[in-house]
Amino acid sequence: MEISAAGRLEVRITTADVGKRVSVRRLSEPGGAGEKFTDTVGVLTSWTDGVLLITRKSGESVRIAESALVAGKVVPSAPARRRGPAASYEELARIAARAWPPVESEWLGEWQLRAAAGFTRRANSVLPLGDPGLPLDDALSAVRRWYGARGLPAFVQTATGAEGTQERLCAELERRGWVREVSAEVWTGGLAPVADLAEGAGVVLSRDADEAWLARYQRKGVSDVALRVLGGGPSVWFATVPGADAPAAIGRCVVDGRWASFAAVEVDPAQRRRGLATAVMAALARRALDEGASAAWLQVETENAGARALYAGMGFSAHHAYHHYREPAGAGTATP
Numbered sequence: 001m002e003i004s005a006a007g008r009l010e011v012r013i014t015t016a017d018v019g020k021r022v023s024v025r026r027l028s029e030p031g032g033a034g035e036k037f038t039d040t041v042g043v044l045t046s047w048t049d050g051v052l053l054i055t056r057k058s059g060e061s062v063r064i065a066e067s068a069l070v071a072g073k074v075v076p077s078a079p080a081r082r083r084g085p086a087a088s089y090e091e092l093a094r095i096a097a098r099a100w101p102p103v104e105s106e107w108l109g110e111w112q113l114r115a116a117a118g119f120t121r122r123a124n125s126v127l128p129l130g131d132p133g134l135p136l137d138d139a140l141s142a143v144r145r146w147y148g149a150r151g152l153p154a155f156v157q158t159a160t161g162a163e164g165t166q167e168r169l170c171a172e173l174e175r176r177g178w179v180r181e182v183s184a185e186v187w188t189g190g191l192a193p194v195a196d197l198a199e200g201a202g203v204v205l206s207r208d209a210d211e212a213w214l215a216r217y218q219r220k221g222v223s224d225v226a227l228r229v230l231g232g233g234p235s236v237w238f239a240t241v242p243g244a245d246a247p248a249a250i251g252r253c254v255v256d257g258r259w260a261s262f263a264a265v266e267v268d269p270a271q272r273r274r275g276l277a278t279a280v281m282a283a284l285a286r287r288a289l290d291e292g293a294s295a296a297w298l299q300v301e302t303e304n305a306g307a308r309a310l311y312a313g314m315g316f317s318a319h320h321a322y323h324h325y326r327e328p329a330g331a332g333t334a335t336p
Contacts, residue, residue: 024040042167058161095261184299190315191260262297299322
């Protein structure tokens with residue numbers, strides 16, 4: 001925390017620092033016999049009526065009474081990354097959008113409105129990449145009309161935790177009653193180390209998701225629209241480890257320039273802990289290397305401890321978190 005030359009804690013932030021990354025200390029039990037301090041680090045998204053709103057890297061918003069502050073300072077906008085390929089949030093956001101494309105899209109300024117008949121929130125949400133060209137309330141009204149015309153609830157995908165992410169937009173959505181339904185993380189890592197983890201023997205690669213692959217895919221009853229999303233992207237590969245009645249394991253990879261993405265890595269529950277997921281990813285990684293990629297990214301839910309442990313062991317680490325906010329009075333369904 002910020003300490004003066006006299007050794008006192010000081011509050012060195014003001015309302016002019018809204019939008020910056022800050023570190024603050026507050027009294028969690030003011031006036032008590034055993035006063036306790038709590039530290040919070042995140043983006044200062046608002047400071048009104050004596051209350052600070054700080055959005056943490058996870059996307060969680062913390063409200064702090066100005067009167068409880070004992071110290072505060074502005075800190076670097078993004079911590080230095082210790083490993084993994086360098087990448088901006090915007091670069092990864094655009095790469096991720098191309099790897100899971102909608103069947104219909106339209107631009108509202110620099111917001112991409114995406115729809116795919118409700119198949120996954122990623123393909124049925126707004127991707128804000130800048131200014132929508134309208135005041136926020138007008139832009140959100142236009143978003144709701146666009147999705148309403150398609151019989152879909154309106155979702156806005158936001159990101160937190162890296163330079164250039166959208167903590168302030170998260171706060172504005174929450175202030176208007178939009179509800180955060182799903183949070184996950186984008187992890188990045190080197191591609192060559194993944195390729196070296198296993199030989200990938202027995203893994204069959206194909207350009208198409210055939211019936212066998214779909215039999216293992218967790219989303220049953222895949223529609224024609226879903227097949228278009230799964231098969232979309234610059235260079236798409238599907239991996240299958242054949243099994244008796246259904247594949248023992250599957251995976252999907254999209255190669256886009258220097259990046260390769262991994263998704264839909266699934267293993268028969270009866271055959272887990274045999275290294276099949278690693279074999280699938282290694283085989284896909286080698287194909288991506290052959291196409292000129294050098295870096296990799298993937299998405300993982302915050303509650304999926306098993307997947308997080310697997311990917312951390314492969315050298316991946318978190319780059320940023322992303323969230324889906326649903327309109328206040330939304331109707332209809334879509335899955336993450």
